[in-house]
Amino acid sequence: MTTTAWATPKIFDLDAVENVEEEQKVELNYTQPVIIPADATLKTNALLMAHEPDTSDYDEWDSVDVNYAGGAAAIAPNAPTRQLDNVSLWGWLGVSLGSFLLLALVVDTALFLDEQYDNSFVLGTVFLVLITGITATALGLTYRSYNKILQLKTVSELQAEGFQLFDSQGHGRAMPYVNRVASLYLERPDMKGNLNQFYAAVTDAHHDQEVYELFTQKVMSDLDKQAYQIVVQRSKETALLTMLSQIGLLDVIFTLWRNTALVKDIATLYSGRPGFIGSFMLFGAVIQNLLYADVSEAAADGMAEILGGSVLSVMSGQMAQGLGSGVMTARVGLQAMQNCRPMPFDEKNKPRLRHVRKEIVKSMTEVFSKKDSAGTAG
Amino acid sequence: MEVPEQANKWLSQLSKANLKERLNRTFDRQVKLAVTGLSRSGKTVFITSLVHQLLHGLEGSHLPFFHIVSSGRLQGTKLMHHPDMHIPAFRYDPSIEQLCQESPLWPEPTSGLSQIRVAIRYQTDNALVKKVNPVNTLFVDIVDYPGEWLLDLPLLELSYEDWSMQIADMCQHEPRLSLSKDWREFMAQQDVTGQVTDETLRKASELYTEFLHRCKDRQYNMSLLQPGRFTMPGDLKGAPLLEFCPVLELPSGTTQAAESFFLIMKKRYESYKEHVVKKFYTEHFSSFDRQIVLVDMLRAFNIGHASFTDMREALNMVLRSFEYGKTGLMNKLFGLKIDRLLFAATKADHVTPNQLPNLERFLQQMLTQSYNDVIFEGVTTETLALSSVKCTQAAHTQFQGQKISCIKGVPLDSNQPIALFPGEVPTDIPLPEEWVDGRFNFVEFKPPRLTNGNGNRIPHIRLDRALEFLIGDKF
Numbered sequence: 001m002t003t004t005a006w007a008t009p010k011i012f013d014l015d016a017v018e019n020v021e022e023e024q025k026v027e028l029n030y031t032q033p034v035i036i037p038a039d040a041t042l043k044t045n046a047l048l049m050a051h052e053p054d055t056s057d058y059d060e061w062d063s064v065d066v067n068y069a070g071g072a073a074a075i076a077p078n079a080p081t082r083q084l085d086n087v088s089l090w091g092w093l094g095v096s097l098g099s100f101l102l103l104a105l106v107v108d109t110a111l112f113l114d115e116q117y118d119n120s121f122v123l124g125t126v127f128l129v130l131i132t133g134i135t136a137t138a139l140g141l142t143y144r145s146y147n148k149i150l151q152l153k154t155v156s157e158l159q160a161e162g163f164q165l166f167d168s169q170g171h172g173r174a175m176p177y178v179n180r181v182a183s184l185y186l187e188r189p190d191m192k193g194n195l196n197q198f199y200a201a202v203t204d205a206h207h208d209q210e211v212y213e214l215f216t217q218k219v220m221s222d223l224d225k226q227a228y229q230i231v232v233q234r235s236k237e238t239a240l241l242t243m244l245s246q247i248g249l250l251d252v253i254f255t256l257w258r259n260t261a262l263v264k265d266i267a268t269l270y271s272g273r274p275g276f277i278g279s280f281m282l283f284g285a286v287i288q289n290l291l292y293a294d295v296s297e298a299a300a301d302g303m304a305e306i307l308g309g310s311v312l313s314v315m316s317g318q319m320a321q322g323l324g325s326g327v328m329t330a331r332v333g334l335q336a337m338q339n340c341r342p343m344p345f346d347e348k349n350k351p352r353l354r355h356v357r358k359e360i361v362k363s364m365t366e367v368f369s370k371k372d373s374a375g376t377a378g
Numbered sequence: 379m380e381v382p383e384q385a386n387k388w389l390s391q392l393s394k395a396n397l398k399e400r401l402n403r404t405f406d407r408q409v410k411l412a413v414t415g416l417s418r419s420g421k422t423v424f425i426t427s428l429v430h431q432l433l434h435g436l437e438g439s440h441l442p443f444f445h446i447v448s449s450g451r452l453q454g455t456k457l458m459h460h461p462d463m464h465i466p467a468f469r470y471d472p473s474i475e476q477l478c479q480e481s482p483l484w485p486e487p488t489s490g491l492s493q494i495r496v497a498i499r500y501q502t503d504n505a506l507v508k509k510v511n512p513v514n515t516l517f518v519d520i521v522d523y524p525g526e527w528l529l530d531l532p533l534l535e536l537s538y539e540d541w542s543m544q545i546a547d548m549c550q551h552e553p554r555l556s557l558s559k560d561w562r563e564f565m566a567q568q569d570v571t572g573q574v575t576d577e578t579l580r581k582a583s584e585l586y587t588e589f590l591h592r593c594k595d596r597q598y599n600m601s602l603l604q605p606g607r608f609t610m611p612g613d614l615k616g617a618p619l620l621e622f623c624p625v626l627e628l629p630s631g632t633t634q635a636a637e638s639f640f641l642i643m644k645k646r647y648e649s650y651k652e653h654v655v656k657k658f659y660t661e662h663f664s665s666f667d668r669q670i671v672l673v674d675m676l677r678a679f680n681i682g683h684a685s686f687t688d689m690r691e692a693l694n695m696v697l698r699s700f701e702y703g704k705t706g707l708m709n710k711l712f713g714l715k716i717d718r719l720l721f722a723a724t725k726a727d728h729v730t731p732n733q734l735p736n737l738e739r740f741l742q743q744m745l746t747q748s749y750n751d752v753i754f755e756g757v758t759t760e761t762l763a764l765s766s767v768k769c770t771q772a773a774h775t776q777f778q779g780q781k782i783s784c785i786k787g788v789p790l791d792s793n794q795p796i797a798l799f800p801g802e803v804p805t806d807i808p809l810p811e812e813w814v815d816g817r818f819n820f821v822e823f824k825p826p827r828l829t830n831g832n833g834n835r836i837p838h839i840r841l842d843r844a845l846e847f848l849i850g851d852k853f
C-alpha cells in the first residue's frame with residue numbers, strides 16, 4: 001500500500017533539504033512609525049469628542065471628518081431582523097405536545113363540569129360560562145402579548161457578537177457593537193439618562209472589555225434590575241393564582257397567559273425578542289411550566305385525598321403547587337431575560353433562580369400566615 | 379455538659395474576634411499610598427491629576443471604574459493639612475494651576491520626598507457599621523518619592539569591595555565606558571592605599587557624580603545608577619554624606635596608610651548605608667500601605683536597547699524592595715506593610731489605543747524575571763497602562779492604501795497638532811538586533827487645554843482603575 005511506503009523512516013541527503021526556519025536570520029517584523037501628512041483625512045469618533053483633549057484649538061484642523069455626526073441619531077446600522085420561519089419541525093412537536101395536553105385538560109374540565117351539573121344545573125351552567133369566559137379572555141390576552149413580542153427585533157446576532165467580545169483582549173470592536181445595542185434604546189425616554197451617562201464616561205482609550213463593562217454598568221444594569229423585579233412580581237402572582245384556583249384547565253390557561261405576559265414584558269423592556277434558539281428554549285420552559293401546572297394540580301388533589309382532605313392538607317398541597325408554579329414561572333422569566341437581553345450576561349451578573357425562589361417563598365408564607373391567623377380568629 | 383460549653387465559649391470568642399476584626403477593617407481611617415518611579419516617569423503629574431480627579435469626584439462620570447464614585451456612595455473629598463510637619467508638602471496648587479491655565483504647562487519637576495493628604499467621605503455599605511456610623515472618612519496620604527532611592531537597597535547586602543567591583547564591571551560596557559572616562563582617568567592616577575587629601579576625595583566623588591548625571595541624560599537614559607541619592611539627593615543636596623565613590627581596583631597588598639583613599643571611602647560608604655539608606659527604609663518605606671511604581675517605557679523604546687535593558691535591570695532591582703517571602707531582605711530588615719503593588723506604564727496616551735494591551739503585556743514581560751525569582755507572598759500585584767493626563771486623541775486614517783490608527787496631539791515643541799503613528803509596541807522583548815533606529819517614535823506632547831466641554835476635568839486613561847486597585851477595598 002502506498003500509505004506504508006511513505007510512513008517508513010528515511011534518511012535524506014543534507015543538501016537536499018530546506019530549513020523550514022532559517023536560523024540566525026532575524027526578521028524585522030514591525031511597522032515603521034509615521035507622521036501622517038497634514039492634509040490626510042482623519043477620522044475620529046465624534047460621539048466621544050466631549051471629553052477628548054482639545055487638540056484642535058492650537059490650529060485649524062479643518063479637515064476632520066466625523067463619523068457619527070450629530071450624535072445619537074446617526075448611530076450605526078441596526079441589526080437586521082430575522083424571521084422565525086424555520087421553526088416548522090420543532091413547531092410540530094410543540095403543537096402535538098400542546099394538543100395532547102389540551103385534550104387531557106378538556107377531558108378533565110368536562111368531567112369537572114359534569115360533576116357540577118350532577119349537583120345542580122344552575123351551578124354547572126355558571127361554571128361553564130365562567131370557565132369559557134376566563135379561557136377566552138386569557139387566550140385573547142395571550143395572543144395579544146405574543147403579537148407584541150413578534151413586533152420586536154431579534155437579538156440573537158447581537159448576543160452572538162457579544163459572546164465573542166467576552167474573550168476579546170483587543171480594542172475597537174466593542175464600540176460599534178455597543179452603539180448597535182444602544183440604538184435599541186435611543187427612542188426610549190427612560191433610557192436617555194443612562195445612555196448619556198455611558199457616552200459621557202466612555203473614552204477612546206477604553207479596551208473592548210472596559211467598554212462592555214461600562215455599558216453594563218451604566219445602561220444594562222438598570223434594565224436588569226427592572227427585569228428582575230418583573231420576574232419576581234409575575235412569579236408571585238402565578239404562585240398565588242395557582243394556589244387559589246382548583247381547576248386544572250384554569251391553572252394551565254392562567255399559567256400560559258401569565259408566562260406570555262411575562263415574556264412580553266421582559267422583551268419590551270429589553271426592546272428585543274429572542275432569536276430562534278432562544279425562542280425554542282423559552283418555549284420549552286413555558287411548556288414545562290404548563291405541564292407542571294396541569295400535573296401538579298392533580299398531585300395536589302391526590303395529596304389532599306391521601307392526607308384525608310383536611311383543610312390544612314389541602315392548603316399545604318395547594319401551597320406547594322403554587323410555589324412550584326411560581327418557581328417555574330421565575331425560570332421562564334430568567335430564561336426570557338437571558339434570551340431577550342441584547343448583550344449576553346457574564347457569569348458575574350447573571351440573575352439567579354435561587355434569589356427569586358426566596359422571594360416567592362417569603363411572599364407566600366406571608367399570605368399563608370395571614371390566612372392562618374384569619375382562620376384561627378374566625 | 380462540658381463539651382458544648384467549651385464549644386460555646388470558643389464560638390463566642392471566635393465571633394468576638396471576628397466582629398472586632400470587621401469593625402477595625404470597616405472603620406479604616408487611613409491609608410498611606412506611596413507613588414514612586416524613576417525621575418521623569420510622571421510622578422508629579424500623576425499625583426496632581428489623581429488629586430484633581432478625586433477632588434472633582436462628585437461631578438460626574440470621569441471615574442467609572444472607581445467603584446466608590448460610580449456607585450454614588452461618595453459624599454465629598456477635601457484636601458487636608460498634613461499632620462507630619464517635618465515632611466515637605468506636595469505642591470499641588472502650583473502644579474494644578476500650571477496644568478489648568480490658558481496655555482497649559484507641565485508642572486515643575488520636584489526631587490525628594492513630599493506628601494499630601496486627601497480626605498474622602500463616603501457612605502459605608504456595611505450593614506453593621508451603617509447603624510453606628512453611616513458616613514465614614516478615609517484619609518489617603520499620598521507620598522511622592524524618587525524611585526532612584528530604591529536602587530540603594532542592594533547596597534545593604536554589599537560590602538564596599540563588592541560594590542566597587544560591580545561598578546567597575548559596569549563601566550566596561552558602553553555607554554558607561556565612554557561616559558565614565560573622566561572619572562576613570564582621574565582614578566587611574568590615584569594611589570588608593572596611600573595618604574590622601576580632602577581635595578582629591580572631593581574631586582573623585584564630584585567626577586563620579588558627574589558621570590552618573592551624564593548617564594541619566596536624555597540621550598542615554600540610563601536607569602541603574604547607584605547610589606540613588608547622587609542623582610536624586612532630596613534634602614541631602616551638598617551634604618558630606620554624599621562625598622564618596624567606588625574604586626576601580628581593590629588594593630592588593632596589606633600595607634595601607636591609616637587614612638588611605640580606600641579606607642576613607644569605605645567608611646563613608648558604610649555611613650551612607652547606615653544614615654541614608656536604612657533611615658529611608660525605617661522612617662518612610664516601612665510605613666507605606668500601598669505602592670504604585672510608575673514606569674516610562676516609551677522613552678526607553680525611543681532610545682534603544684542599552685537604555686531598555688538598563689531600565690529593566692533597575693526595575694527588577696526596585697522590585698526587590700517588595701520581596702515579601704520569609705527570606706526577603708526587606709522583611710528581615712524592616713518589616714513590610716505594603717500589601718498591594720501596582721506597576722503602571724505611564725504616558726499611555728503616547729501609543730495608539732489599540733496598543734494599550736500590548737503595553738501592559740510588555741511591562742509584565744519585563745518584570746517576569748523577578749516575578750519568578752521573588753515570592754510576593756501576601757502582596758497583590760498588578761500591571762496597568764495609564765495616562766495621568768491624556769494629551770492625544772485617537773484617530774485613524776488611510777495611509778498608503780491601508781487603514782492605520784494614529785494619535786493626534788500637539789508636540790511639546792510646536793503649536794501645530796500632528797497625527798502620528800508612533801510605532802508598534804512589541805508584545806515580546808525584542809532581541810538586541812531588532813532595536814533598529816527609527817523603529818519607535820514616541821513624541822512628547824503638550825498638555826491639553828481644558829475646555830468647558832470637559833467640565834474642566836483632566837482627561838485621563840485608567841486612573842480610575844489604578845485608584846480602584848490601590849484603595850478601592852478600603853471603602
Ligand SMILES: Nc1nc2c(ncn2[C@@H]2O[C@H](COP(=O)(O)OP(=O)(O)O)[C@@H](O)[C@H]2O)c(=O)[nH]1
Binds near residue numbers: 420423487767823
Ligand atoms: N503625554 C503625557 N505626558 C506625561 C504624562 N505624565 C507625565 N508626562 C510627561 O512626563 C514629564 C515628567 O513628569 P513628572 O511628573 O514631572 O515626572 P517625575 O519626575 O516622575 O515627577 C512631564 O513633564 C510630561 O512631559 C502623561 O500622562 N501623558
Ligand SMILES: [Mg+2]
Binds near residue numbers: 421488489
Ligand atoms: Mg516629581
